[in-house]
Amino acid sequence: MTSFSNQDIADVLNKVAIVYQLQNENRFKIIAYQQAAEVVSTCTQSIYDLWKEGNMQDINGIGTTIANHLQEYFTNKESSYFWKTIAQVPQSVFLLVNIPGIGPKRAYKLVTHLHLDNPTTALADLQTAIENNEMSQMEGFGEKSQQQLLENLELYTKQSSAEKRMILPFAQKVAHQLLQYLTLHPQVIQCEPLGSLRRHIETIGDIDIVLVADEKYFSTIIDYIAVYPSCLRVDNKGSKKISIIVAPHIRVDIRLTTLKTYGTMLQYFTGSKMHNIRLREYAQKKNLSLSEYGITDKKTGIQHTFEKEELLYSFLKLEYISPLLREGTDEITRAQEHTLPTLVSLKDIRGDLHVHSNFPIQTSHDVGANSFTTLLNKAKQLGYTYIGFTEHNPRSKESANQVISLLQKRRLQAQRELTNTPITYFLGLEVDIRPDGTLALYDEAIEQLDYVIVSIHSSFRMDQKSATARVLKALSYPKVRIFGHPTGRKIGERDGLSLDWKQIFPLCRKRNIALEINAWPQRLDLPDVLVRQAIQAGVRCIINTDTHALIDMDNMHYGITVAQRGWCEKKNIVNTLPENEFRRWILNK
Ligand SMILES: [Zn+2]
Ligand SMILES: [Zn+2]
Known part of the structure; x- marks a missing residue:
């Protein structure tokens, strides 16, 4: 089933506005699309869901014409008016307009003159073109503006790779609100962040959460998560896991587990990857194999699960390792020697x-x-x-x-x-x-x-x-x-x-x-x-x-x-x- 996130929709509207600018369309028409894109990207409800429920007229700031085109877009997708409009322009143009100082017309000029047809390599190709002085013949791109363009290009490339992650306090806030919502459910025994959030990494990509409940309540809890007010859409839904996209556009994976295996799950999904690799190597020497389900004795085939992480580490004859030290350096050796630091607090x-x-x-x-x-x-x-x-x-x-x-x-x-x-x-x-x-x-x-x-x-x-x-x-x-x-x-x-x-x-x-x-x-x-x-x-x-x-x-x-x-x-x-x-x-x- 296709679904459209608000960000997807806003991107499409912005692209249409760019095409109109290149075609010298009426200024008010262009502004209407830009405004609609803004409305969509800041809306806390899923526009697509509103449309499915027949409530799209409730959204302020989207005019009738655009609303009609949106309807048609949701139905016809790739053969819609929006797609046909967007296809009139080389796709790299939409990428280049993100570079500071590059409007649609300059982007179009660069793409056509320098043959930046492949969107996946357009930015790198542009950089090479500037460095090889291929722009010297182009009108409006003097030496100074080339230098400026190069600097802005570097800035943009760097920023867009950083943007995929959010700083820790922001992720904590998003997670905290969700955890509060989860604990309101009477059948939820406990929930906690996992992964980089639990290890307090300075920037966070996705948010991972573990939730403890009796297995017979899993499906009602999953339904409850799906209607979380800040949830923009459900990305994926299974019997023990649900992935949702929450506002502004953050992916959250929630794993459900029983109390019996809580410690095992917590340890496994806290990571880091490197820590778990080292831990697995260490366990292998003891003829044990580690997985997200527990520790298996290779000789007897018996699988051990753990209610608490502490029990898992002590089963492995290790001192408990704080999540903040689990980076796969020397923490396992030190835990073996019982010489881990008593961390400042x-x-x-x-x-x-x-x-x-x-x-x-x-x-x-x-x-x-x-x-x-x-x-x-x-x-x-x-x-x-x-x-x-x-x-x-x-x-x-x-x-x-x-x-x-x-x-x-x-x-x-x-x-x-x-x-x-x-x-x-x-x-x-x-x-x-x-x-x-x-x-x-x-x-x-x-x-x-x-x-x-x-x-x-x-x-x-x-x-x-x-x-x-x-x-x-x-x-x-x-x-x-x-x-x-x-x-x-x-x-x-x-x-x-x-x-x-x-x-x-x-x-x-x-x-x-x-x-x-x-x-x-x-x-x-x-x-x-x-x-x-x-x-x-x-x-x-x-x-x-x-x-x-x-x-x-x-x-x-x-x-x-x-x-x-x-x-x-x-x-x-x-x-x-x-x-x-x-x-x-x-x-x-
Ligand atoms: Zn200062
Ligand atoms: Zn200072």
Whole structure:
């Protein structure tokens, strides 16, 4: 049975609008199609289902003509008016219009002139054509616009590969809402996320969920899932599994299991693939075979199933392995030796040292939204015993004296606001590392501070050697205690700097500088793999939220999971230290 997702329909409407633009159709007609596409893609109900139920007239923003064409499209599919319209234009055009700066007419020109007929290779072919200077004869594509096009093309290719995944908090929100709905069903005993979501990977593709119930209720529960209000359509339905597409367009696979096999299922579908491969190899040596249904003794043929994951691991004579460590590195060997780390947890954290207040410091970056008092009270609420305020450095046009006086004013303001507080506060700054590695702050001004976070906020295009030299220089300044969001990456937006950590770790260790694990969900920087390397090199980390608004202080747990995935124990994280020890570290005394 054919089904049409809202996204499919919106794509078709957008394509028709593009064809009309190329054919110089009436402007209002074009706008009507673009608007209809927008309405469809943001609609929370399935347009196709509405049509099947005869309720398409309920949708605002789709005119009669388009509605009629849609009806006909749902019935005639490939022979419909829409398909015939779209077929009038080479299909690569629809791909090229996604590149920033390329409208339908330029896309059409490129496709026809450069013979980009194959949509699957069109983007790569375009890149080759630009690089081979094949566009030099084309009118309207001068050298500068070719360069621009190349840059935009790279940007688009990168972004579209990242777009397929969502950042962790978004996936968690979608999953959380669905889990709430599932647990409302009286026959559902338990449900939990699986896969990358359970392992807290920074970006998530599909969402996987396991649900526990008595087998006799499976079919009623599956029907219940199919009518989940945010479900756009059911993709697949079996007796023990259902796949649905939920708004905005996320695939969710839900597996049903009984309590008896819950642990087996949970372990198997949590992954990672690499972990399960290693586990299977390990089991094979014991003459056992692993599958999603249980562990089979190859000699006797007896299959063991497990209610709890813990029982499965202990059956294999392994220490329980946290899902956050299941990446197929050395966790199985360590579980065998019973030497897995006791992972740091949120309750171990005693302070947040990267918090931007609203003190007007004349910076060229963003300022925070809240006062010292508000932020400190929040820290108290979170059970912290210390906090550090780190506005961005003042902009470069301020003179040394102006900067010093600003910093003195800030200290006075903090003293006035924060008398008799039970929490210790430190006054630092987040200072830019300039491209040459110097700090964007006068040496005399550094003396006014309790500590410095150095961070890179610009000039990310740099080879590894220069980037490393840049960082090493910055880390040599006095009072530098923290290297903020060290790679500078933004998930789905830009890769971080490539740095030679073999040079950076020893300097951090020597100067007792902490590498930040920035808990901002789009940063999560240092990334987990580097966190593990850092602590193996004897460098400590600090988990900070980089708060700009009060609510950001609640993001600490995202940093915690990065630290956990990086095998950190409490001792590896400086902001777990008691206040007196922490004070000695941050003030470098
Ligand atoms: Zn920053
Ligand atoms: Zn910051």
